[in-house]
Amino acid sequence: MDVVVTNERMAAYLRDNHDKVVGRWTDLVVAGVRGRTSREEVRRELEDLYALVVRVLSGADEHAAGELTAALTELSSGRARDGFTPSETAVGVFSLKEAVYELVADSPDLVPEFYALSRLVDDLGLRTFEAYSATREQIITDQATAMLELSTPVVRLWEGIIAVPLVGTLDSARTQLVMEKLLDTLVATGADHAVIDITGVPTVDTEVAQHLLKTVSAARLLGADCTISGIRPQVAQTIVSLGIEFGDIATKASLADALALALRQAGMKVVPL
Amino acid sequence: MERVPILKIGQTLFVSIQIDLQDESVIRLQEDLADELAASGAHGVIIDITAVEIVDSFIGRMLTTIGSISRLFDAETVLVGMRPAVAITLTELGLSLKGVRTALNAEKGLEILNGKS
Amino acid sequence: MDELSIQSGDDVVRVRQFVRNAAADNGLSLVDQTKLVTAASELARNTLVHGGGGTARVEVVKSANGRAGVKLYFTDEGPGIPDIEQALTDGWSTGTGLGLGLSGARRLVDEFELTSKPGAGTSVTVVKWSR
Numbered sequence: 001m002d003v004v005v006t007n008e009r010m011a012a013y014l015r016d017n018h019d020k021v022v023g024r025w026t027d028l029v030v031a032g033v034r035g036r037t038s039r040e041e042v043r044r045e046l047e048d049l050y051a052l053v054v055r056v057l058s059g060a061d062e063h064a065a066g067e068l069t070a071a072l073t074e075l076s077s078g079r080a081r082d083g084f085t086p087s088e089t090a091v092g093v094f095s096l097k098e099a100v101y102e103l104v105a106d107s108p109d110l111v112p113e114f115y116a117l118s119r120l121v122d123d124l125g126l127r128t129f130e131a132y133s134a135t136r137e138q139i140i141t142d143q144a145t146a147m148l149e150l151s152t153p154v155v156r157l158w159e160g161i162i163a164v165p166l167v168g169t170l171d172s173a174r175t176q177l178v179m180e181k182l183l184d185t186l187v188a189t190g191a192d193h194a195v196i197d198i199t200g201v202p203t204v205d206t207e208v209a210q211h212l213l214k215t216v217s218a219a220r221l222l223g224a225d226c227t228i229s230g231i232r233p234q235v236a237q238t239i240v241s242l243g244i245e246f247g248d249i250a251t252k253a254s255l256a257d258a259l260a261l262a263l264r265q266a267g268m269k270v271v272p273l
Numbered sequence: 274m275e276r277v278p279i280l281k282i283g284q285t286l287f288v289s290i291q292i293d294l295q296d297e298s299v300i301r302l303q304e305d306l307a308d309e310l311a312a313s314g315a316h317g318v319i320i321d322i323t324a325v326e327i328v329d330s331f332i333g334r335m336l337t338t339i340g341s342i343s344r345l346f347d348a349e350t351v352l353v354g355m356r357p358a359v360a361i362t363l364t365e366l367g368l369s370l371k372g373v374r375t376a377l378n379a380e381k382g383l384e385i386l387n388g389k390s
Numbered sequence: 391m392d393e394l395s396i397q398s399g400d401d402v403v404r405v406r407q408f409v410r411n412a413a414a415d416n417g418l419s420l421v422d423q424t425k426l427v428t429a430a431s432e433l434a435r436n437t438l439v440h441g442g443g444g445t446a447r448v449e450v451v452k453s454a455n456g457r458a459g460v461k462l463y464f465t466d467e468g469p470g471i472p473d474i475e476q477a478l479t480d481g482w483s484t485g486t487g488l489g490l491g492l493s494g495a496r497r498l499v500d501e502f503e504l505t506s507k508p509g510a511g512t513s514v515t516v517v518k519w520s521r
Contacts, residue, residue, distance in 0.1 A: 134456060145521075176361070180421060183357035190377060214364050221360040223353070223376035293406060295399040296435070327406060327424065329431040330491045358424035365425065366494040 005123075006059035007116035014054050014100070014117075021099050022050050028095035032088055045075060053096070053120065072124055076131035086132035090125040097121050152177050154185040161193045161262045162186070163255065167200030175211040179218045186222050193265065194219050195258040199230030209244040216249050225265065227251070229258035277302045279309050285386060286310065286348075287379070289321040299335045306339055310346040317386035318343050321379055323354030333368045340372035349374065351382040391449040396437045396464075405434040405446045409462065412448050416458040417520035425498040426460060426518040432491035433464045433514050441466025441512055451517065459500075459519040464512075471506040478504070 014021060026043045033042060052071055055064035072093070079089045097118055104110045152174065157163045164182055168174070182194060196215060201208065216226040229252040231239075239246075252258040263270065275298045280287040286309055288302065306318065320336065322328070328336075336352060343350045351374045355363075363370070376382040392412075394405055409430040413423040430446070437444040444466030451459045471477050478493050492514070496502040499516040506512035 137455060176421070179361050179364070180357060183360055186377065187357060190381075192377065192381065217369070218357075218360045218364040221355050221363060221370070221375050222357070223374075223381060293403050295403050297399055326410070327427050327431060329428050329435070330494060331431075331435060356424075358421045361421050362424045362428050362498065365497050366428070367497070368494075 004056065004065045005116050005120040007057050007113050008059065009110070010113035010117050011054050011058035013104075013110070013113065014050070014057065017103060018050070020103065021096075022046055024099040024102060025050070025096050028098060029092040032092055032095070036082065036084070049075070049093075050096075053117075053124075056120065057117070068124070069127065072127050073131040076128040077135045079128075080132045080135040086129045089128045089132065093125045093128055094121060148174060148177055152181055154181050156185075156189060156191070157195065157259055158263065158266075160189075160191045160266055161195065161259065162189060162191045163195040163197060163259075165197045165200065165255075169203070170198075170201055170208045170211050172211065175215060179215050182215065182219055183222055186219065186224050192223060193225050193227070193262040195227045195229055195255060195262060197230040197255045197258070198228060198235075199232065199255070201230075204235045204239060204244075206242055206244060209239065209242075209246075213246070213249070225250075225262075227258040227261055229253070229255045274298055274301065276305070279305055281309070281313055281315065284316040285383065286313065286315045286318045287321070288318065289324075291324045293327070294332065296331060299332055303335055303339055303342070307342050310343060310348055314346075316348050317383075318348055318350040319379055319382045319386070320350065320352050321354050322352060322359075323356070323378075325359065326356065328355075328359050328363060328368075330366070330368065333363065333366075333370060336373055337370055340370075344372070349386055351376050351385050353377065353379050353382040391447055394446045394448070395443075396434050396446055396466075397443045398438070402431065402434045402438060406431050408446075408448060409460070412450065412460050413518070416450055416460055418460065418518060419521065422518055422520070426462075426516075429495040429498040429516060429518075430462055432495040433462070433516070436491060436514075437464050437466045437468075437512075441468030444468070444511075453519060457519050457521075459517050461515065461517045464514045466513075467511040470508040470510055470512055471504075472508050474504060474506060 022043070025046050026039065029042050029046060030039050048071060049068070052064055052068040055061045056068055076086070076089050080086070100114065100117060104114050151167055153165065155163050155165070162182075162185055164178060166178065170178075185191070186194065196212065198204065198212070212228060216228070219226050227250045228246065231251055231253055250261060252261060274295065275292060277288060277290055277294070277298065286306065288306065294302075309315070310318070318339065320339070340350045352370070353376045355375065374385055376385055392408065394408060395401060396405065406427050410423060410427045413426050418426065434446055437446070444464065447463040449461040449463070451461045453459060478496065492504065495516065499518050501517040503515040504512070
């Protein structure tokens with residue numbers, strides 16, 4: 001939703017006093033920027049914003065409000081990425097009021113006009129905070145995704161046998177990623193056996209068991225046999241007490257046992273030299 | 274209406290689904306396969322869905338039905354080449370495709386069929 | 391928002407392709423595209439077979455935090471669904487073919503809404519968001 005405040009007198013005033021106001025505004029913003037951006041760059045950004053503010057105030061152009069919101073969002077996101085706090089960016093926006101006030105302080109007949117400008121600038125200041133939040137949220141989401149990717153390796157144990165060592169909780173987001181990586185690896189390596197090791201999964205409850213079953217089902221649709229390994233004693237007891245059935249899926253205590261089983265099924269045997 | 278060709282090589286029938294099948298074509302394939310199985314006495318059917326991007330409940334049911342029909346003719350059906358995205362979706366849907374074996378590709382599918390006898 | 395008529399099997403195929411493109415164009419992952427198109431296929435078929443024909447609408451939407459999503463509307467003026475509860479838990483066994491596929495479609499999407507009255511048609515709305 002865009003901010004729309006119109007006041008033609010103020011728009012005209014801003015147009016007439018363009019250089020003075022933008023100059024003063026730039027001074028105020030540069031003081032707050034403390035050298036992190038050059039004066040020329042600040043002036044350029046403020047010129048663009050100023051022009052949009054005047055257009056919105058003049059009320060003549062219905063697209064101006066949308067463009068102003070967009071320009072402000074871009075400015076704010078850029079500042080956020082450059083390490084500015086949202087307050088610093090907002091204060092910069094608010095200082096437009098100060099720049100204008102210094103000029104109209106002696107003209108009481110311009111009070112309603114100044115108030116209109118003040119309302120507009122206040123809303124713009126709030127926008128900068130919203131834009132900042134949104135950018136940070138995106139960074140957090142991206143990092144979470146990256147972490148998820150890193151913690152889900154799929155390794156080749158032997159010709160035709162791959163393993164997925166799971167570490168950490170298995171929630172639905174993780175399960176989706178595990179299924180995708182496992183299946184893509186099956187296709188890429190032509191493997192026909194997958195070992196899903198859950199040694200590193202702290203708790204196995206009904207939900208986790210369902211996720212495991214789903215993963216095995218998906219792998220089977222690609223013709224792969226699956227073994228679940230890494231069943232610790234406490235986990236085994238929990239599974240039984242919860243009445244979870246793994247049906248015809250082979251389960252083993254250790255990855256080593258699962259590998260031996262897979263090799264046997266592949267018709268191979270390990271002998272000493 | 275598109276008709277999916279059925280190839281006979283030795284004792285095996287090969288079907289490769291290449292396009293986005295319309296329901297009528299799906300039913301037609303089922304009928305053609307039944308006819309061909311009866312006429313040829315083939316021991317196995319390989320259905321290649323490498324090029325198939327969507328398997329919904331209708332196609333899923335057809336595949337299961339073909340599996341059942343083949344068994345009546347003492348033939349085994351192997352579904353090969355399922356795409357990961359399709360497998361994940363089917364699992365989410367809870368479609369188990371019971372009665373149909375699966376393999377990564379046609380070559381492995383044949384190994385299954387030959388290993389059987 | 392785009393509107394597609396569903397009056398034949400070919401139309402169901404067309405809906406699938408349209409939804410596939412919309413999903414791909416709006417940042418949905420391959421798996422999510424597949425899920426959405428599969429759900430669309432189920433719902434379009436229901437509209438055709440149980441609803442006697444109807445329309446599908448495809449809309450690109452934006453979430454509160456800026457994520458793009460694809461919203462689909464399926465409507466028909468058919469006989470409606472007498473027992474919605476049952477329809478939503480029904481028919482996902484492998485062989486029977488009686489299920490409406492609604493429960494399955496619901497599992498594949500992020501948001502699912504169904505309104506139906508016997509004699510007054512059915513309307514299903516689903517949304518799948520990009521991640």
